[in-house]
Amino acid sequence: MEESESESAAHVLLLPFPAQGHITPMLSLAQLLCHAGIHVTFLSTEHNHRLLTQRRALSARFPTLHFESIPDALPPDQAPTIHSLHDISSSLRSVTKPLLRDLLITLAKKDDESYRSTTIRCPPLSCVIIDGIMCFAIDMAEEVGIPVFALRTVSACSFWCYSCIPDLIQQGQLPFQDQDMDHPIKDIPGMEALLRLRDLPSFCRMPIDHPSFKFFMEQIEAITRVSAIILNTFDDLEPLILSQIATRFPKIYTLGPFHALLKSRVGDDLSSSVSSLRHEDRRCMAWLDSQQSGSVIFVSFGSLAKLSRVQLLEFWHGLINSGKPFLWVVRSDMLSSEQEEHATPVELKDGTKERGYIAEWVPQEEVLAHKAVGGFWTHSGWNSTIEGIWAGVPMLCWPQLADQQVNSRWVGEGWKIGLDMKDTCDRSTVEKMVRALMEEADQREQIFKSVHNFAKLARHAVSEDGSSYKNLEKLIEDLNEKI
Numbered sequence: 256m257e258e259s260e261s262e263s264a265a266h267v268l269l270l271p272f273p274a275q276g277h278i279t280p281m282l283s284l285a286q287l288l289c290h291a292g293i294h295v296t297f298l299s300t301e302h303n304h305r306l307l308t309q310r311r312a313l314s315a316r317f318p319t320l321h322f323e324s325i326p327d328a329l330p331p332d333q334a335p336t337i338h339s340l341h342d343i344s345s346s347l348r349s350v351t352k353p354l355l356r357d358l359l360i361t362l363a364k365k366d367d368e369s370y371r372s373t374t375i376r377c378p379p380l381s382c383v384i385i386d387g388i389m390c391f392a393i394d395m396a397e398e399v400g401i402p403v404f405a406l407r408t409v410s411a412c413s414f415w416c417y418s419c420i421p422d423l424i425q426q427g428q429l430p431f432q433d434q435d436m437d438h439p440i441k442d443i444p445g446m447e448a449l450l451r452l453r454d455l456p457s458f459c460r461m462p463i464d465h466p467s468f469k470f471f472m473e474q475i476e477a478i479t480r481v482s483a484i485i486l487n488t489f490d491d492l493e494p495l496i497l498s499q500i501a502t503r504f505p506k507i508y509t510l511g512p513f514h515a516l517l518k519s520r521v522g523d524d525l526s527s528s529v530s531s532l533r534h535e536d537r538r539c540m541a542w543l544d545s546q547q548s549g550s551v552i553f554v555s556f557g558s559l560a561k562l563s564r565v566q567l568l569e570f571w572h573g574l575i576n577s578g579k580p581f582l583w584v585v586r587s588d589m590l591s592s593e594q595e596e597h598a599t600p601v602e603l604k605d606g607t608k609e610r611g612y613i614a615e616w617v618p619q620e621e622v623l624a625h626k627a628v629g630g631f632w633t634h635s636g637w638n639s640t641i642e643g644i645w646a647g648v649p650m651l652c653w654p655q656l657a658d659q660q661v662n663s664r665w666v667g668e669g670w671k672i673g674l675d676m677k678d679t680c681d682r683s684t685v686e687k688m689v690r691a692l693m694e695e696a697d698q699r700e701q702i703f704k705s706v707h708n709f710a711k712l713a714r715h716a717v718s719e720d721g722s723s724y725k726n727l728e729k730l731i732e733d734l735n736e737k738i
């Protein structure tokens with residue numbers, strides 16, 4: 256790029272929350288913007304900066320992509336867990352926030368070059384795109400006079416549900432008063448006939464003065480101050496909910512599925528694993544090659560979920576008893592309690608040898624696209640859900656936390672693309688649900704039809720005539736106008 260051209264381009268700071276499910280969509284967005292010539296400073300915490308091993312390859316591919324890091328004061332070996340999100344957030348506020356302020360001031364100055372790349376001149380900062388959880392950055396960007404957009408990495412239905420929590424509190428529906436968990440929630444516009452208490456975001460099960468409840472409430476309130484919201488969804492998946500969101504947030508860019516839009520716009524030459532913070536076990540692909548078409552249930556609960564040893568064993572027994580071949584991601588940091596260590600029952604070891612593969616971490620998008628995979632047992636994290644929709648794979652949902660409860664209800668009863676086994680985890684339920692997903696012909700046909708329809712709509716969304724493609728053009732245009 257010519258220097259004069261570079262000087263007149265927009266420059267956006269992207270601030271992801273330091274967890275895999277947030278870094279992946281933010282890095283996809285970074286690539287999409289850089290592909291259009293926008294300068295992006297991708298600011299990770301030091302720990303994640305080191306784990307993003309493909310930074311060099313990315314910067315070589317996208318010369319306007321600049322990686323920077325900022326201290327987070329967390330021990331270097333601490334992998335985030337969903338239980339530690341509140342601690343991570345406190346640490347980011349106390350340590351990272353003041354440094355971020357200085358960085359914003361420096362990047363925004365027209366004549367200061369201390370943070371700018373030596374190879375390509377970087378124009379002054381024109382916009383900040385924060386992860387919706389990093390709402391403390393809004394104050395600072397406002398102080399420096401830079402517009403703030405927010406990427407919410409959850410579904411539109413979860414985002415809308417979060418936005419309506421203050422209304423539920425005002426109406427006295429929250430906090431829970433020992434009601435039946437199947438009690439219907441009728442006051443979230445667009446979801447009147449769908450949600451029950453058990454489907455609300457998990458923090459709603461806590462007292463409203465609990466730090467986690469306050470943590471989420473703060474985000475819900477702060478995000479109303481940003482200039483625009485970016486979502487990893489597509490218009491045909493959540494049309495009614497998006498129209499509800501538009502009543503409170505006038506500017507929304509739906510660009511999903513991000514990973515597919517990236518391939519459509521930028522091409523396939525960098526693997527989908529560029530954002531991975533963990534080492535992938537690629538041998539699982541050869542194992543999948545040896546399995547029959549549509550026979551395997553893929554089990555993955557994302558990057559943060561924790562299981563007790565009892566839950567792990569119940570799941571394992573259920574999988575073995577189902578008789579289905581399975582590929583299961585069991586992260587080494589997934590067990591919530593070390594002291595429960597016992598010998599693994601021999602029938603589980605034998606059953607796994609016979610028809611299972613357990614991996615620490617896999618190339619999930621590739622796994623979901625493999626013809627041997629016939630079902631996806633997921634925790635309903637949003638990235639996994641939208642990747643499952645793109646791949647057209649029926650889902651079995653076992654949500655644990657945050658937005659996952661809402662997603663699982665939509666998968667089961669909203670979009671009818673899977674089954675929801677929320678709040679249960681005994682071996683007989685697992686066996687029954689896995690068999691139901693993989694074997695019951697009528698039900699499977701219905702689910703297949705629906706998930707394939709959404710997969711088709713997703714393909715349209717990221718094609719040149721599609722909504723996500725066009726919305727990206729609009730976003731690029733709007734960011735360029737902010738200079």
Ligand code: UPG
Pocket residue numbers: 274275276277279337408409531555556557558559560584615616617618619620635636637638639640642656657658659
């Ligand atoms: N993944 C792999 N390999 C694996 C397992 C997972 O590449 O072996 C990837 C997967 O493809 C996905 C990501 O890791 O892109 C996991 O993201 P997600 O499914 O969203 O789960 P979490 O890591 O749990 O994500 C957090 C929250 C979740 C929320 C999401 C986005 O737990 O509830 O929806 O962030 O905000």
